Structures are given as structure tokens and as C-alpha cells.
Amino acid sequence: xxxxxxxxxxxxxxxxxxxxxxxxxxxxxxxxxxxxxxxxxxxxxxxxxxxxxxxxxxxxxxxxxxxxxxxxxxxxxxxxxxxxxxxxxxxxxxxxxxxxxxxxxxxxxxxxxxxxxxxxxxxxxxxxxxxxxxxxxxxxxxxxxxxxxxxxxxxxxxxxxxxxxxxxxxxxxxxxxxxxxxxxxxxxxxxxxxxxxxxxxxxxxxxxxxxxxxxxxxxxxxxxxxxxxxxxxxxxxxxxxxxxxxxxxxxxxxxxxxxxxxxxxxxxxxxxxx
Numbered sequence: 001x002x003x004x005x006x007x008x009x010x011x012x013x014x015x016x017x018x019x020x021x022x023x024x025x026x027x028x029x030x031x032x033x034x035x036x037x038x039x040x041x042x043x044x045x046x047x048x049x050x051x052x053x054x055x056x057x058x059x060x061x062x063x064x065x066x067x068x069x070x071x072x073x074x075x076x077x078x079x080x081x082x083x084x085x086x087x088x089x090x091x092x093x094x095x096x097x098x099x100x101x102x103x104x105x106x107x108x109x110x111x112x113x114x115x116x117x118x119x120x121x122x123x124x125x126x127x128x129x130x131x132x133x134x135x136x137x138x139x140x141x142x143x144x145x146x147x148x149x150x151x152x153x154x155x156x157x158x159x160x161x162x163x164x165x166x167x168x169x170x171x172x173x174x175x176x177x178x179x180x181x182x183x184x185x186x187x188x189x190x191x192x193x194x195x196x197x198x199x200x201x202x203x204x205x206x207x208x209x210x211x212x213x214x215x216x217x218x219x220x221x222x223x224x225x226x227x228x229x230x231x232x233x234x235x236x237x238x239x240x241x242x243x244x245x246x247x248x249x250x251x252x253x254x255x256x257x258x259x260x261x262x263x264x265x266x267x268x269x270x271x272x273x274x
Contacts (some may be wrong), residue, residue: 004229006189009145011236012104021109026081030266038264040088040270043182043215046260046274047093050211051178054093060146072096076152078144079184082099083110083127083137084085084134087117091135094178096163098138099156100147107141114139114161129162132226136162144184145192149176149203175203186237190229190248197252212254215262217270218242222245239270 023031074096080099117127129135142155204210227244262272
């Protein structure tokens with residue numbers, strides 16, 4: 001693979017600071033169409049295939065021996081923007097979600113939506129489980145380059161909303177059952193991404209069934225069948241090909257257990273793969 005320019009974290013943040021803190025802003029103008037719903041449903045199904053224990057209703061996913069009162073499950077949503085994936089995917093399936101986002105306007109919007117959901121004042125799109133206190137969202141501000149899943153207290157803590165653990169201090173350093181990475185890893189250079197994956201894999205050791213989900217745009221591999229990366233100067237990000245992703249997974253010591261293309265997205269976009 002030919003050498004390619006690598007992302008600069010500050011330049012990426014500066015670009016997103018120019019975008020509105022809305023669905024349209026974080027989705028490049030596709031927030032009002034079918035994309036958010038199609039994407040969220042595809043994500044939920046993919047996660048249930050990976051982690052059928054998260055199914056809360058009788059279905060093809062729910063194991064026959066599933067406990068009546070399963071233990072609480074925790075997810076980390078990195079590069080979370082305004083909390084779209086947390087609200088539309090993760091809170092439907094897990095108990096407690098930690099959001100990590102570096103852009104000030106985005107993380108403040110996520111905080112506002114979570115607090116409004118908990119108070120019952122969000123008129124549409126309320127985040128599941130916050131109003132009745134059955135679920136929680138913890139909101140952190142920081143970059144993926146500096147974040148360690150076993151040391152979340154190093155990021156700037158904004159609030160925990162919803163369910164309050166009897167011993168919240170016990171959760172620090174306990175890792176996560178699901179680490180969700182969507183439309184944000186292009187802002188990490190190859191070395192930073194491998195380092196981030198290795199930190200994530202450390203946290204998975206505390207949860208034997210835990211998974212990392214990567215959902216990102218992919219470009220074509222090179223004509224000669226080698227990995228390819230395309231650098232976008234506008235937002236200082238990389239679009240990686242399928243083989244480029246798999247090369248980085250291998251370098252980080254991860255094992256790929258499932259892959260699927262997200263169907264039903266508007267024409268003209270990059271292929272999106274989970």
C-alpha cells in the first residue's frame with residue numbers, strides 16, 4: 001500500500017466545529033431521509049447476531065436459557081457526536097452507555113438530549129430508559145487518541161443521567177461489553193488506530209463475550225489487490241478499503257468474527273461495512 005497522508009486530530013475537530021449539532025450536521029445532510037432509521041435497524045440486528053443475550057423479547061435471537069433478570073450490560077460509544085447511535089441503537093439493547101465525543105457543540109447537544117429525555121421534556125426521539133431510570137448514559141468529552149476504556153475517568157466527565165449505580169466508583173476500570181465505533185475511526189492515523197484497538201482489547205479481557213463493532217465507510221482495494229487508503233483534506237480523515245481495515249485488525253491482535261455490508265443506504269455514498 002502506498003504511503004498516504006495521515007489525519008490530524010485537531011484539524012478534524014476544527015472541521016466538525018463548523019457543522020451544526022444536528023442529525024443533518026453529523027450525517028452530512030442525510031439526517032432527514034431514510035438513512036438514520038435504516039442505519040439504526042441494521043446496527044441493532046448486527047449487534048444481536050453478535051450478542052444474542054442482549055435480546056430482551058422472545059425472538060430468534062434470545063437464547064432459550066436466557067436468565068429472567070440478566071446482569072446489567074455496558075457499552076462505549078466513541079466519536080458519538082450528538083448521541084445518535086446511543087439513542088437509536090445501544091439504549092435499546094444494553095443497560096448503561098458511556099458516550100465519548102471531542103467536539104464541544106456535539107457533546108453539549110448529546111447532554112441536552114439525554115437530560116431532556118430523563119425529565120420527560122423531549123417531545124420526540126426520547127432516549128429509551130432514561131425517564132424511568134432503568135438505563136443510564138454517562139457523557140465524557142475527549143479524543144479517541146487519548147482515551148483508555150479501562151481508565152474512562154481520564155476524560156472530562158460531564159454527567160451521568162438516568163440509573164445511578166449503588167457503587168458507581170466500582171464501574172471505573174471495569175471495561176465494557178460492547179465498544180461501538182461508527183463513522184469516526186477515519187480521524188485516527190494508522191498507528192493511533194492500532195494503539196486504540198489494543199487498549200480496547202485490554203478492556204475486553206474483563207468481559208469474555210465482549211465485542212468491538214466497527215461500522216465505517218470503505219473504499220475499493222487497489223487494482224492490484226492491495227489495501228488502499230484515501231485521504232480527505234477537508235475533514236482530515238481516511239477512508240480505508242476492506243483489506244486496509246483487516247490489516248489493521250490483524251496488527252492490533254484482533255479476531256474478526258462477523259462482517260456485513262449495511263444495505264439500503266442512499267446511492268452515491270461509500271459502501272458502509274460492519
